[in-house]
Amino acid sequence: xxxxxxxxxxxxxxxxxxxxxxxxxxxxxxxxxxxxxxxxxxxxxxxxxxxxxxxxxxxxxxxxxxxxxxxxxxxxxxxxxxxxxxxxxxxxxxxxxxxxxxxxxxxxxxxxxxxxxxxxxxxxxxxxxxxxxxxxxxxxxxxxxxxxxxxxxxxxxxxxxxxxxxxxxxxxxxxxxxxxxxxxxxxxxxxxxxxxxxxxxxxxxxxxxxxxxxxxxxxxxxxxxxxxxxxxxxxxxxxxxxxxxxxxxxxxxxxxxxxxxxxxxxxxxxxxxxxxxxxxxxxxxxxxxxxxxxxxxxxxxxxxxxxxxxxxxxxxxxxxxxxxxxxxxxxxxxxxxxxxxxxxxxxxxxxxxxxxxxxxxxxxxxxxxxxxxxxxx
Amino acid sequence: xxxxxxxxxxxxxxxxxxxxxxxxxxxxxxxxxxxxxxxxxxxxxxxxxxxxxxxxxxxxxxxxxxxxxxxxxxxxxxxxxxxxxxxxxxxxxxxxxxxxxxxxxxxxxxxxxxxxxxxxxxxxxxxxxxxxxxxxxxxxxxxxxxxxxxxxxxxxxxxxxxxxxxxxxxxxxxxxxxxxxxxxxxxxxxxxxxxxxxxxxxxxxxxxxxxxxxxxxxxxxxxxxxxxxxxxxxxxxxxxxxxxxxxxxxxxxxxxxxxxxxxxxxxxxxxxxxxxxxxxxxxxxxxxxxxxxxxxxxxxxx
Numbered sequence: 301x302x303x304x305x306x307x308x309x310x311x312x313x314x315x316x317x318x319x320x321x322x323x324x325x326x327x328x329x330x331x332x333x334x335x336x337x338x339x340x341x342x343x344x345x346x347x348x349x350x351x352x353x354x355x356x357x358x359x360x361x362x363x364x365x366x367x368x369x370x371x372x373x374x375x376x377x378x379x380x381x382x383x384x385x386x387x388x389x390x391x392x393x394x395x396x397x398x399x400x401x402x403x404x405x406x407x408x409x410x411x412x413x414x415x416x417x418x419x420x421x422x423x424x425x426x427x428x429x430x431x432x433x434x435x436x437x438x439x440x441x442x443x444x445x446x447x448x449x450x451x452x453x454x455x456x457x458x459x460x461x462x463x464x465x466x467x468x469x470x471x472x473x474x475x476x477x478x479x480x481x482x483x484x485x486x487x488x489x490x491x492x493x494x495x496x497x498x499x500x501x502x503x504x505x506x507x508x509x510x511x512x513x514x515x516x517x518x519x520x521x522x523x524x525x526x527x528x529x530x531x532x533x534x535x536x537x538x539x540x541x542x543x544x545x546x547x548x549x550x551x552x553x554x555x556x557x558x559x560x561x562x563x564x565x566x567x568x569x570x571x572x573x574x575x576x577x578x579x580x581x582x583x584x585x586x587x588x589x590x591x592x593x594x595x596x597x598x599x600x601x602x603x604x605x606x607x608x609x610x611x612x613x614x615x616x617x618x619x620x621x622x623x624x625x626x627x628x629x630x631x632x633x634x635x636x637x638x639x640x641x642x643x644x645x646x647x648x649x650x651x652x653x654x655x656x657x658x659x660x661x662x663x664x665x666x667x668x669x670x671x672x673x674x675x676x677x
Numbered sequence: 678x679x680x681x682x683x684x685x686x687x688x689x690x691x692x693x694x695x696x697x698x699x700x701x702x703x704x705x706x707x708x709x710x711x712x713x714x715x716x717x718x719x720x721x722x723x724x725x726x727x728x729x730x731x732x733x734x735x736x737x738x739x740x741x742x743x744x745x746x747x748x749x750x751x752x753x754x755x756x757x758x759x760x761x762x763x764x765x766x767x768x769x770x771x772x773x774x775x776x777x778x779x780x781x782x783x784x785x786x787x788x789x790x791x792x793x794x795x796x797x798x799x800x801x802x803x804x805x806x807x808x809x810x811x812x813x814x815x816x817x818x819x820x821x822x823x824x825x826x827x828x829x830x831x832x833x834x835x836x837x838x839x840x841x842x843x844x845x846x847x848x849x850x851x852x853x854x855x856x857x858x859x860x861x862x863x864x865x866x867x868x869x870x871x872x873x874x875x876x877x878x879x880x881x882x883x884x885x886x887x888x889x890x891x892x893x894x895x896x897x898x899x900x901x902x903x904x905x906x907x908x909x910x911x912x913x914x915x916x917x918x919x920x921x922x923x924x925x926x927x928x929x930x931x932x933x934x935x936x937x938x939x940x941x942x943x944x945x946x947x948x949x950x951x952x953x954x955x956x957x958x959x960x961x962x963x964x965x966x967x968x969x970x971x972x973x974x975x976x977x978x979x
């Protein structure tokens with residue numbers, strides 16, 4: 301293009317990006333700095349934080365992380381709860397999504413469209429509607445327990461049951477209270493015995509909910525990747541005489557590695573942000589705070605207890621946890637020899653799927669945008 | 678599109694021809710494995726769909742019936758009490774109106790502003806373009822829940838708390854949408870625009886009448902995404918308002934569920950509200966289902 305045609309282009313460039321830069325600047329970047337200040341201040345919620353509060357250093361962080369007390373033990377409890385949630389949800393949703401994708405990708409299968417729709421539908425409904433449904437399904441005499449009763453199992457009162465499942469499991473062997481070596485105080489103000497409790501029965505219902513609502517989205521991601529592999533390689537593997545299992549583990553999975561990496565990262569980021577579901581269960585993390593998550597704790601500390609600085613501090617600690625874990629995972633799962641190639645493959649595949657993957661992923665963690673970025677990458 | 682379809686048909690028939698001699702040999706074992714996987718898939722599909730069916734059924738039951746027979750798909754006695762109450766005791770129409778207005782404005786806003794910015798970042802040359810793009814990527818890495826308190830603080834600061842403005846403006850542009858549009862614009866051949874520009878069309882006109890219509894697939898994707906995202910949005914509306922008149926369906930229903938009505942056995946009314954709020958998303962989902970599934974199908978041939 302000639303220079304003349306570019307004239308005035310810069311003006312339009314600035315004009316076109318101006319709305320985005322202003323909105324994101326004012327409602328995303330500036331608020332983060334404001335909240336960062338609040339997390340170091342003693343603001344009590346009255347008036348503007350600027351001018352109505354004093355800088356008090358790291359006191360808010362100290363209350364949450366160091367000083368003994370309710371703030372610390374609540375935070376510890378929330379970290380424990382969310383930790384078990386992540387540990388159970390991420391592998392389960394990844395495995396189920398991969399399984400579903402492999403199944404609905406089979407060329408002999410009739411009604412593939414129907415199955416895809418069925419598996420994907422829960423992912424597009426709102427978290428509020430689906431959690432409401434789950435609260436209904438998991439009542440004491442609800443659907444799930446009726447089905448369990450059919451098999452002669454006496455189901456628990458799910459959302460009212462605070463017992464940790466590892467505790468329950470140990471209880472089977474007669475270990476119903478803390479052995480001496482676990483009675484000692486663990487990190488963040490709760491005992492080691494509490495740390496090893498496992499997710500509560502109530503949390504298990506939320507774990508099932510998460511797997512239920514996310515597996516469809518991740519199925520689509522895997523599906524896109526599987527279709528990129530193409531029939532030729534499948535057939536080559538078949539010709540070489542590999543059975544279905546061998547094919548899955550020696551051919552399909554290695555080729556899916558970039559997608560697997562994406563799904564795990566997205567899962568990890570998403571599962572540390574449980575908020576809506578906990579809000580809906582109503583009782584501030586009830587039963588016995590076993591549904592408390594850091595995201596919800598940050599919210600309730602600020603909005604209910606009016607300890608704004610502490611709430612903001614918890615938000616930033618959560619932010620740090622998510623960033624740190626993502627980097628750690630990236631380091632652990634890094635491709636050693638084929639790193640470069642896999643990376644370019646992933647980029648290319650992503651470009652081909654274009655907005656497809658982005659769209660699918662964005663649905664997952666509500667409007668959470670970071671997920672989309674990772675999805676595209 | 679037609680070439681793609683043809684290619685698909687060709688490869689399909691080729692595969693079939695190659696497959697046919699083998700087919701006889703692997704009959705029984707193959708067939709039983711196919712049968713088994715059908716059975717498994719149907720069971721799984723049932724697990725995914727049944728909760729929705731049962732909730733629809735539950736919303737037409739009486740309180741007692743929903744407690745006594747949670748599993749049955751057909752109510753013992755058909756009751757519309759839950760729906761009646763939603764329109765009398767509960768200000769559901771108000772919530773629905775708020776949700777609709779907010780969703781429409783956000784969707785239109787996102788499509789317009791995201792594609793404007795995406796176009797500028799992919800095609801227009803100006804100083805600082807790369808820095809802005811890098812900033813956008815960085816912004817996308819911020820987890821949503823971390824923004825709850827910051828957003829509340831800024832809305833208070835600007836006097837936008839408890840207003841439609843405060844609920845809408847922060848969501849009217851999203852970095853992910855800009856990213857999607859930018860990616861798509863880059864795939865459109867530049868020669869088309871050059872022709873328009875040589876013919877004397879201005880920058881905005883080229884964008885509006887030439888490039889944007891060519892980006893229809895991406896625009897449709899963005900519409901679905903934005904519609905669904907803002908209709909289902911919850912946490913932002915929790916921190917941006919407290920006025921009951923500004924309740925959307927999500928916050929309103931959440932109030933019902935986490936409050937008194939969720940406990941005990943008043944499930945029909947909360948199920949009814951959950952079902953009603955699912956309908957618009959379900960409709961959009963089924964209308965655009967082909968496209969939703971086709972974007973991944975397309976990748977196969979791409």
